[in-house]
Amino acid sequence: MLRPRPKLACCNFLPEAAKLRELALDLGLEGIDWTLPAAAVSRGPRAEGELARELRALSPLEVRFHLAFPGVDLGAEDPGEVRQAQGLYREACRLISKVGGRYVTLHLGGLGRESSADLSWPTAVAALSELVQFAHRLGLRLCVENLAWGWSSRPRLYEKLLRLSGAFGTLDVGHAQVSPAVVTGGWRVQDFTIPHPERILQAHVYHEETEAGHQPPVSLAQMEGRLRLLEGLPLCRWWVLELHEEGALRQTRAVVAEYFQLRASERGSGRRSSPHAF
Numbered sequence: 001m002l003r004p005r006p007k008l009a010c011c012n013f014l015p016e017a018a019k020l021r022e023l024a025l026d027l028g029l030e031g032i033d034w035t036l037p038a039a040a041v042s043r044g045p046r047a048e049g050e051l052a053r054e055l056r057a058l059s060p061l062e063v064r065f066h067l068a069f070p071g072v073d074l075g076a077e078d079p080g081e082v083r084q085a086q087g088l089y090r091e092a093c094r095l096i097s098k099v100g101g102r103y104v105t106l107h108l109g110g111l112g113r114e115s116s117a118d119l120s121w122p123t124a125v126a127a128l129s130e131l132v133q134f135a136h137r138l139g140l141r142l143c144v145e146n147l148a149w150g151w152s153s154r155p156r157l158y159e160k161l162l163r164l165s166g167a168f169g170t171l172d173v174g175h176a177q178v179s180p181a182v183v184t185g186g187w188r189v190q191d192f193t194i195p196h197p198e199r200i201l202q203a204h205v206y207h208e209e210t211e212a213g214h215q216p217p218v219s220l221a222q223m224e225g226r227l228r229l230l231e232g233l234p235l236c237r238w239w240v241l242e243l244h245e246e247g248a249l250r251q252t253r254a255v256v257a258e259y260f261q262l263r264a265s266e267r268g269s270g271r272r273s274s275p276h277a278f
Helices: 017-026 046-056 079-098 121-137 155-165 173-178 189-193 220-232 246-269
Strands: 007-011 031-037 062-068 103-106 141-145 168-172 200-205 208-210 213-215 238-241
Touching: 007 017, 007 062, 007 246, 017 031, 031 079, 031 238, 046 079, 062 079, 079 103, 079 121, 103 200, 121 141, 121 155, 141 155, 141 200, 155 168, 155 189, 168 173, 168 189, 173 189, 173 200, 173 208, 173 220, 189 220, 200 220, 220 246, 238 246
Parallel strands: 007 031, 007 238, 031 062, 062 103, 103 141, 141 168, 168 200, 200 238
Antiparallel strands: 208 213
C-alpha cells in the first residue's frame, strides 16, 4: 500500500517565530517541532498567551511539541523529585492542550544526568503510565523518545516502556545510530520499532549525535536504510529534521529530497526496494 509522504518539520532553533516560518516555508517544510523548556512552562498565566502569539506567527505550519527538561525525570528514586517532575509535565500538557496541541514528545531515563543509578524503573513506568492517561484526557498523544544512552537506548527496554505505559514513540534515528546496543550490542536500528511499528508516530531525522551535537548526513548512503525504515512504519508521518543550524538543516533537507526522488523513481519503474540491514 502506498502511504502518503510524511510531513517534514524543523525544530524551533531560531528565536523569532517569523524568521523560523520563513525558513521552513523556503525549505518546503510543513511543520515545526516546538521545544518547550521548563522555564516557558513555569511562567504561569502568561505562558498560554505568549505561546499562542508565537504559534499564530507560524501559520499555516503545523506545530507539535517537544519537552526538554534536563535533570527532571519521572523515574527518579526521590519521591519529592518525582512529584516535581509530574507537576511540571502535567502543567506542560495543560498548556499544550490549551493552545491546540495534539502531540507531545518527552524523555525518560537520564536526560541531563551522568548516570541512571538514582533512577527507579518501577517508578518510571508507573509515573509515565499516569502521565499518558492524564495527557489522553486532554486530547494529547504522548510519545517517548529513545535517547542515546539509558533505558530508552536499549530496544528491549524501549519496547517495554511503550507497552507497559501505553505511550507512543518518537524514533530518533540519530540516537539509535550511536546507542551502545547498536554500536556494540548486536542490535539494529530497526529493533527499536519491533514489535510495535504502529506505536511509532514521529521521527527525528539526522545522521548521528556526537559530542558536538546533531550531525547532518553527508550523503544519502548514510541515511537510506533508516529512511526506508521510517517510511515503512504505518503511522510515522511526521519527520523532524532535528538540526540546530541552518546549513546543517539545508544539507539534511537535500538528502531527504534525494531519497524521495529515489523512491518516486522506484515506484515509477515498478522496482521493489531491496532489504537493508539498519
